[in-house]
Amino acid sequence: MWVPPALRLAGALFLADMAVLAALARLGLKLAQLGLVAAWLEAGLRFPALAMAGWLLAPGRPQGATALLCLAPASFLALRTCLALPGAPPALLATASPGWLVLAYGASGLALLTWQALGHGAPADAGTPEAKATLRRLLALTWPQWPYLCGAFIFLTLAMIGETLVPYYTGRVIDILSNGFSADSFTTAIWLMCLASVGSSLFAGCRGGFFSFIMSRLNFRTCDQLFSHLVRQELAFFQQVKTGGSDLTSRLATDVPVMNRVVPANANIFLRNLVKALGLYGFMMGLSWRLTLLTLLELPLAIAARKLYDVRHQALLQAILEARACAEAVVQEAVSSIETVQGFGAEEEEARRYERALDETRRLKDRRDLERALFLLFRRMLQVTMQALMLYCGRQQIHEGVLTTGSLVSFLLYQGNVSHHVQALVYMYGDLQSNVGAACKVFEYLDREPAVGTAGTQAPGALRGHVAFRNVSFAYPARPKELVLQDVSFELRPGEVMALVGLNGSGKSTCVGLLERFYEPQAGEVLLDGVPLREYDHKYLHRQVALVGQEPVLFSGSIRDNIAYGLEGCGEQDVRAAARAAGALDFISALDKGFDTDVGEKGGQLSAGQKQRVAIARALIRCPSVLILDEATSALDGDSELALQQSVLRGGARTVLLIAHRPWMVESADRIVVLERGAVVEMGTHAELLARGGPYSHLVQSKRHER
Known part of the structure; x- marks a missing residue:
């Protein structure tokens, strides 16, 4: 058995x-x-x-x-x-x-x-090599603040001395009152007790101020480093993580402040409670070493109860957060799809779903509150039991003459404080481990090297604008086995306007992303004037190769700021010339504040056509050697599109890569490259491709039928 x-x-x-x-x-x-x-x-x-x-x-x-x-x-x-x-x-x-x-x-x-x-x-990862390495990095990150840390530790020591003297002089006052009143001794004890109380409060405030100042500086430095590092990552990185108020913003808004608490805040808590506990035990040993040994019986039970409660409490908090997230998801889904909800008469069903989610959250909160009440009851009963035992033993020692009444009162005051400090040390250890976990996530991003490097140094004084795709094959990182481009080769000659056409999913935008060096091809190379793109300086390359997309993004600020975005030292004449070339000067001048007009969040104060013209001006002010227009004229009216064709597409020395669905824009190109399923299937002028009767001819005919 x-x-x-x-x-x-x-x-x-x-x-x-x-x-x-x-x-x-x-x-x-x-x-x-x-x-x-x-x-x-x-x-x-x-x-x-x-x-x-x-x-x-x-x-x-x-x-x-x-x-x-x-x-x-x-x-x-x-x-x-x-x-x-x-x-x-x-x-x-x-x-x-x-x-x-x-x-x-x-x-x-x-x-x-x-x-x-x-x-x-204890946390499962306590003491692991990864946690130790993270702690060492956090210490190195905090080390430049050592003058402020030294000041904080000095004030911490002074505050601890003052706080331990208050109970001592309280007992002295009681002894003076019990053994015969002496005005001088009583006044001196009162003054010393007040001085210790005021001094401890002042020094404690200074200590907290120093640690808050240190954490504020660390938050600023770390957020700046993390954001600077994140914006240098390749485009595929942002497509794989949740950027819309989730993962990356959570690191900046939540994890960075948490990780920066590890050294300053935990050092503050650890040293404050450790020094106070040791100091209080020293005073308690001086008053009665027998009673001090008796207090040690409480510590194991108090620590065990705290750890058990913390484990349960953290699990319940996580469950409450998940239940609350479910309730919020019900609200968000119902509100965002309110037409469907009302269209099917499902208002009551959605209300019942939300009620069930709220009920689960309430149940978990009730359980959390019950466990907290039981924990507080146990802790209080343990404290009362220990105090009763100490009073009994203290009475025996008072009768023996080895302890005075005032000393017993001081001892009881010390004992109540020392238990709190020891439990704070236990709680701090668990908090330290969770904060180290947050730091690991931040350091993971700080250590990440972008897949598309920016170590190029070439920045020639002039570029001809000759672009060549040589046997390029590419698959997106999220789908590495699905080739979007397969052995693609074509050229853009200097000063030429070339149109890239094909059905949706044929690889046109992928070619644009490779030319902008958002990605690196798995095979082949993209050359600019015969030099691989990776050898050019990052800023230089993106000044010489400018992109205007179908849905351009503008940033909050003035029109002037958006046109000169990313450039330094742009004069007013440069901004106006770029706006004139993009056909945007007339509508900008008609605005009340002209170039100082605020475009709103993501350019929401402007129409779609106005946003596109501002985006085109933002590209033209760089005087690029290669201009990419990826459906950049879709929101323009006929007159604006004709003006753009005259001023931009026929600019002379500038090489233009054009992606457009409007047939007459494609027809005006010097050369057309046709993509189909990620491969080049045809290349030539509009007339040549029509005469062949191939894929381009079928594509034009389908567009005419759609019209």
């Missing part, structure tokens, strides 16, 4: 212990004459027997229970002797009543459960 290992170990220890205690009972009278030494001698004789029994009958199980069973009675008797408690405990467990044996096993079991709770509450 299978027996659980824990039960097998307990049974083995119990049977072996009964045999050893029966043998020691015969020597009880002789051993009892040794006093306290007999208890430790009994523990030494029991340990090898219990250890051997546990090893034989329950191999592989931890032997902590053996040590506890042997050492617990001897430690208890030694503590009783130190505290000088009344009563006559047995000298040996072997000669004691069965109740003492039950008490020994119960205390050992409780200690084992406490130890298991402490181990269970």
Whole structure:
């Protein structure tokens, strides 16, 4: 029959212990004459027997229970002797009543459960090499702030001294009042107590101010570094992560402040509570070392309860967040699809869905509040029990004359504070590990190298604008096995207008992305004046190769700022000339504020045609050698499109790559390249391609039928 290992170990220890205690009972009278030494001698004789029994009958199980069973009675008797408690405990467990044996096993079991709770509450990744490496990086990140950290630590020490002196002088005042009133001594004690209280408050405020200042500086530096690093990543990176208020913005808005709390805030909490706990224990030892030993009984139980509660609390918080997110998703889905909801008369169904989501959130919150109430009740009962025990022991010491009433009051005040500080240290450890997890995510982005490098250095004084695709094959990173372009080769000659045509999904926009160097091809090369694009300086390349897309993005600010976006030292004449060339000067001049008109968020204050003309001006002000118009004329009226053709497409020295669906725009191109399923299938002028009757001819005919 299978027996659980824990039960097998307990049974083995119990049977072996009964045999050893029966043998020691015969020597009880002789051993009892040794006093306290007999208890430790009994523990030494029991340990090898219990250890051997546990090893034989329950191999592989931890032997902590053996040590506890042997050492617990001897430690208890030694503590009783130190505290000088009344009563006559047995000298040996072997000669004691069965109740003492039950008490020994119960205390050992409780200690084992406490130890298991402490181990269970620790984060799984505590102490891992990754966590240690992250902590070292955080320390290196914080090190430049060492002058402010030193100032914070100085104020922390001064605040701790003041806070520990307040209870001490409180007890002094009570002793003065109890032993006969002395005006001078009473006044001095009151003044010193007030001075310590005011000084501790002042120094604590300075300490908190220093740490807040340090965290603010760290947040600014880290956010700046992270954002600067993110905007240099390749386009595929942003297509794979959630940028719309989710992943990247969460790193900047949430994880960066959290990770920057690791060193300053946790150092503040750790040092404050550690120094205070040690200082308070020093004062408590000076008042009564016996009572100080007694307070140590509370710490394991308080720490275990805190860790168990923290584990449960974190799990419930995560569940509450998920339930709340589900409720928010119901609202967002219903509101965004309100026409469908009302069209099918499903208002009541959506209300029931939201009610069910809210009910789940309420249930989890009720459970969280109940567990918190039980935890607070246990902690309060533990504190009351310890205070009652200390009052009882303190009364004995007052009668013995080794402790005064004021000293007992001071000790009780210290004891209440020291328990709080120890629990804060336990909580800080768990908080440190969670903050390190947030830092790992931020460092993961900071360490990421863009797949499309920007280490090129070439920046010639002039470019002819000759573009060549040489056997280019490409697949998007999200779908590496699906080739979008297959062995594509074509050229754009200097000063030529070339149209790239094909059905949707044929690879036109992908060619634009490669020419703009948003991606790197898996095979082949894209050349500009015979030089691979990767060898050009990043800023230089994007000034010489300008793109205007179908849905251009404008940024909040004036029209002038949007036209000169990304350039330095642009004069008013340059801005006006670019606006005139793009056909935007007339409508800009008609606005009340002209070039100072605010375009609104994403250019929302302008019409689609006006936004496109501003975007074209933004490209033209760079005087690019290669201009890419990717459906950039779709929102323009006929007159504006004709003006654009005269001023931009026939600009002379500029090379233009044109992607358009309007036949007459394509017909005006010097040369046409036809793409089909990622491959070049035809190339030539409009007349030549029509005469062949191939894919281009079929495409033109289908466009005419659509019209």
